[in-house]
Amino acid sequence: MSSSESTFKALPLDALPLNTRARTKIVATVGPACRSPEMLERLIRAGVSVFRLNTAHGNEQQRTEVLADIRVASKKVGIEVGVLVDLAGPKIRLGELHTDPTDCVPGEIFRFVRGTKPQAADELTCTYAALIQELQIGDSVMLADGTVSMVVVGKTAEEVRCKVIGGGLIRSRQGINLPGAKLSVSSLTEADMTNAMWATKHEIDFVSLSFVRSPVNVLLLKELLQSQGCRASVIAKIEKPEALLHLKEIVAAADGVMVARGDLGVEIDVAEIAVAQKRIVHECQEQGKPVIVATQMLDSMHHNRRPTRAEATDVANAILDGADACMLSGETAIGEFPVEAVETMNRIAIATEPLLKESAYRLRQTTATDVHPITAAAVRATAVLSEQLNAKLVVVATRGGGTCRMRSKQRDFVPTIGTSDSLEVLRRLTLFWGVTPLAGAPVHDGPALRAFIDEWGRKQGLLQKGDPIVFLTGTNFYPMAQNLLVIHEVE
Numbered sequence: 001m002s003s004s005e006s007t008f009k010a011l012p013l014d015a016l017p018l019n020t021r022a023r024t025k026i027v028a029t030v031g032p033a034c035r036s037p038e039m040l041e042r043l044i045r046a047g048v049s050v051f052r053l054n055t056a057h058g059n060e061q062q063r064t065e066v067l068a069d070i071r072v073a074s075k076k077v078g079i080e081v082g083v084l085v086d087l088a089g090p091k092i093r094l095g096e097l098h099t100d101p102t103d104c105v106p107g108e109i110f111r112f113v114r115g116t117k118p119q120a121a122d123e124l125t126c127t128y129a130a131l132i133q134e135l136q137i138g139d140s141v142m143l144a145d146g147t148v149s150m151v152v153v154g155k156t157a158e159e160v161r162c163k164v165i166g167g168g169l170i171r172s173r174q175g176i177n178l179p180g181a182k183l184s185v186s187s188l189t190e191a192d193m194t195n196a197m198w199a200t201k202h203e204i205d206f207v208s209l210s211f212v213r214s215p216v217n218v219l220l221l222k223e224l225l226q227s228q229g230c231r232a233s234v235i236a237k238i239e240k241p242e243a244l245l246h247l248k249e250i251v252a253a254a255d256g257v258m259v260a261r262g263d264l265g266v267e268i269d270v271a272e273i274a275v276a277q278k279r280i281v282h283e284c285q286e287q288g289k290p291v292i293v294a295t296q297m298l299d300s301m302h303h304n305r306r307p308t309r310a311e312a313t314d315v316a317n318a319i320l321d322g323a324d325a326c327m328l329s330g331e332t333a334i335g336e337f338p339v340e341a342v343e344t345m346n347r348i349a350i351a352t353e354p355l356l357k358e359s360a361y362r363l364r365q366t367t368a369t370d371v372h373p374i375t376a377a378a379v380r381a382t383a384v385l386s387e388q389l390n391a392k393l394v395v396v397a398t399r400g401g402g403t404c405r406m407r408s409k410q411r412d413f414v415p416t417i418g419t420s421d422s423l424e425v426l427r428r429l430t431l432f433w434g435v436t437p438l439a440g441a442p443v444h445d446g447p448a449l450r451a452f453i454d455e456w457g458r459k460q461g462l463l464q465k466g467d468p469i470v471f472l473t474g475t476n477f478y479p480m481a482q483n484l485l486v487i488h489e490v491e
Contacts, residue, residue: 020346021047021346022047022345022346022349022350022353023349023353023413023433023434024319024323024324024325024326024349024352024353024433025049025050025324025325025326025430025431025432025433026047026048026049026050026325026326026327026328026342026345026346026349027048027049027050027051027052027084027292027294027325027326027327027328027431028043028048028050028051028052028327028328028332028338028342029051029052029054029327029328029329029330029331029332029333030051030052030053030054030066030070030332030333031054031057031330031332031333031334032333032334033332033333033334033335033336033338034332034333034338034339035066035069036069037069037072037073039338039339040069040070040073041073041076041077042339043332043338043339043342044073044074044077044079044081045077045079046339046342046343046346047342047343047345047346048081048342049081049082049325049430049431050081050082050083050084050205050206050325050430050431051070051081051082051083051084052083052084052086052327052329053066053067053083053084053085053086054086054088054333055085055086055087055088055191055192055195056086056088056091060195060198063085063198064198064202067083067202067204070083080423080426080427080429080430080437080439081427081430082205082206082427082428082430082431083204083205083206083427084204084205084206084207084208084235085195085196085198085199085204085206085207085208085232086208086210086237087188087192087195087196087207087208087209087210087221088189088191088192088195088210089187089188089189089192089209089210089211089237090128090185090186090187090189090210090211091175091210091211092126092127092128092131092175092176092177092178092185093126093127093173093174093175093176094124094125094126094127094143094170094171094172094173094174094175094176095116095117095118095124095125095126095127095172095173096116096117096118096125096172096173097118097124097170097171097172098118098119098120098121098123099121100171100172101169101170101171102121102169102170102171103167103168103169104143104148104150104164104167104168104169104170105164105167106164106165106166106167107163107164108122108163108164108167109122109153109161109162109163109164110122110123110124110150110161110162110164111123111124111159111160111161111162112124112125112126112131112132112135112159112160112162113125113132113158113159114129114132114158114159126176128176128183128185130183130184130185131160131176132155132157132158132159132160134181134182134183134184135152135155135160135178135181136152136155136181136182137152137153137154137155138151138152139151139152139178139180139181140152140178140179140180140181141162141176141177141178142176142177142178142179142266142267143170143174143175143176143177144168144169144170144171144174145174145175145262145266146177146265146266146270147166147168148164148166148167148168148169148170149164149165149166150162150163150164150165151163151165175263177263177266177267179241179266179267179268180241187209187210187211187212187213187217187220188209188217188220188221188224192209193224196221196224196225197224197228199225199230199232200225200228200229200230200232201228203424204230204232205232205233205424205427205428205430206232206233206234206235206255206256206428206431207221207225207232207233207234207235208234208235208236208237208258209221209234209235209236209237210237210239210260210263211237211239211240211263212236212237212238212239212240212243212250212254213240213242213243213246214242214243214246214249214250215246215249215250215252215253215254217236218234218236218250218253218254219253221234222234222253231424233255233256233428233431234254234255234256235254235255235256235257235258235292236250236251236253236254236256236257236258237257237258237260238250238257238258238259238260238264238276238280239260239261239262239263239264239267240263240264240267241267241268244268244276244279244280247279247280247283248283248287251283251284251287251289252287254289255289255290256284256289256290256291256292256324256431257280257284257289257290257291257292258291258292258293258294258327259276259277259280259281259291259292259293259294259323260294260295261273261277261293261294261295261296262294262295262296262329264276265295277293277318277321278321281293281318281321281322281323282321282322284322284324285322285409288370288371288405288406288409289405290324290325290405290408290431290432290433291322291323291324291325292323292324292325292326292327292431293318293321293323293325293326293327294326294327294329295327295329296311296329297311297314297315297318297326297327297328297331297345298311298315298328298331298341298344298345299311299330299331301331301335301337301340301341301344302330302331302334302335302336303335303336304337305337305340306344307344312344312348315345315348315349315352316348316351316352319348319349319352319353319356320352320355320356322411324408324431324432324433325431325433326345326349328341328342328345353413356411356413357413370402371402371403371405371406372481372482373481374481374482374483375402375403375406375481375482375483376406378403378472378481378482378483378484378485379403379406379407379410379472379482380410381485382394382396382407382470382472382485383410383412385470385485385487386412386414386470387412387414389468389470389487390468391414391467391468391469391470392414392415392457392462392463392467392468392469392490393414393415393416393417393453393457393462393463393467393469393470394407394414394415394416394417394469394470394471394472395416395417395419395449395453395469395470395471395472396416396417396418396419396435396471396472396473396482397419397420397441397443397449397471397472397473397474397482398418398419398420398425398429398482399420399422399425399474400425401418401420401425401428401429401432403472403482404416404418404429404432404435405432407432407434407435407472408432408433408434408435409433411433411434412434413434414470415434415436415462416434416435416436417435417436417438417453418432418435418436418437418438419437419438419441419443419449420437420443421443421444423439426438426439438456440452441453443473446471446473446486449471450469450471450486450488453469454490454491457469457490458490463490464490465490465491466489466490467489467490468487468488468489468490469487469488469489469490470485470486470487470488471484471485471486471487471488472484472485473486
């Protein structure tokens with residue numbers, strides 16, 4: 001028995017305000033603005049389902065402390081939340097500049113040289129030692145989140161000469177994007193492996209991998225986690241053109257996907273971002289995988305209490321595309337109004353989700369092949385029964401979370417309660433659209449489970465005498481499938 005199972009405790013029955021939380025899940029990045037235990041509690045109450053720990057910042061000790069505070073806040077509020085560890089990946093950055101900042105004027109020539117200390121104002125260094133060897137004439141070099149663009153016009157064994165095409169200011173240690181360049185750098189760096197090993201020791205629920213280029217990158221991380229007995233879900237971040245070329249295979253290999261629009265918007269033409277997002281989300285829905293849309297969703301709320309109209313529309317459109325979750329980055333990590341940002345995203349989702357009821361937005365049946373066909377058929381039957389009976393709840397008893405994942409893709413509006421005897425599994429349900437994990441349910445005792453749900457639903461104000469509930473669980477007849485549907489009326 002795992003440590004999470006052995007210390008399992010039932011949460012309060014009145015702890016889940018279903019009527020005030022969107023079905024679309026909210027991922028919030030932890031940073032200085034929301035680091036305190038009190039702020040973490042407030043964010044959970046405001047609607048956060050998953051907290052993101054960005055390994056590009058901080059150290060292991062700091063992450064260990066934040067994780068402990070998240071778990072305490074979750075128990076105090078009475079709502080299970082997941083934790084996502086975001087591996088930084090092979091982010092290529094500028095070194096120290098000779099003059100910081102440096103103004104790049106169109107037509108000007110800059111030289112990438114070896115070493116760490118530029119000797120002249122036109123010299124640039126970077127953290128990727130093989131850059132000079134691997135860049136080719138004609139390759140694009142994007143700096144300062146794509147606001148400054150250069151093109152390689154010449155190279156020798158010791159330097160690469162770049163001409164400024166789009167000018168602007170650059171600063172030391174800013175990121176470098178190389179769209180189209182063929183690089184040998186691994187998607188899983190030594191630092192990533194160290195951080196992944198930390199995740200395996202702390203019962204992390206999700207681990208995301210940056211700059212995925214092929215399904216092999218995902219499978220290598222899975223193998224590393226599984227070798228340590230870690231069952232965390234692996235989230236593939238799509239932010240490279242190569243990932244779009246191998247999208248179907250990457251989605252199949254991953255447990256979930258993040259549309260990481262920051263670097264993706266630099267690696268491809270910004271005009272193509274919306275189309276790429278829709279394509280990625282559609283593929284995830286087709287394969288039954290959860291998908292997170294991220295970056296600049298409510299960016300103006302770094303410094304404002306209200307988002308722009310365009311940002312509110314962006315969140316709504318991501319939900320209508322089929323996103324399972326939307327992510328806040330700097331808005332909660334370093335912004336001035338982290339709680340307001342979460343509350344705003346929650347309100348936008350609640351206002352948008354009713355449109356999913358219309359046929360134009362209903363998602364078609366997933367063709368996922370990683371769940372038992374009997375389970376898939378039972379989940380489809382659950383939707384039909386709940387609609388015909390006007391069921392008030394669908395309750396799914398799940399072993400690993402796959403049944404709840406399939407249920408979430410149906411996008412209907414009968415509240416779905418996920419139950420399990422594993423706290424690890426319950427926390428992984430936090431990323432699934434419309435699924436509420438409920439701890440403490442006696443999942444192996446049918447009559448006791450029904451009584452438990454009756455009592456909980458009454459206290460929530462969701463159930464009253466005679467209301468129908470659909471239960472989906474399994475029997476030993478098919479040990480690897482959920483094959484039992486039970487219709488129950490509240491007594």
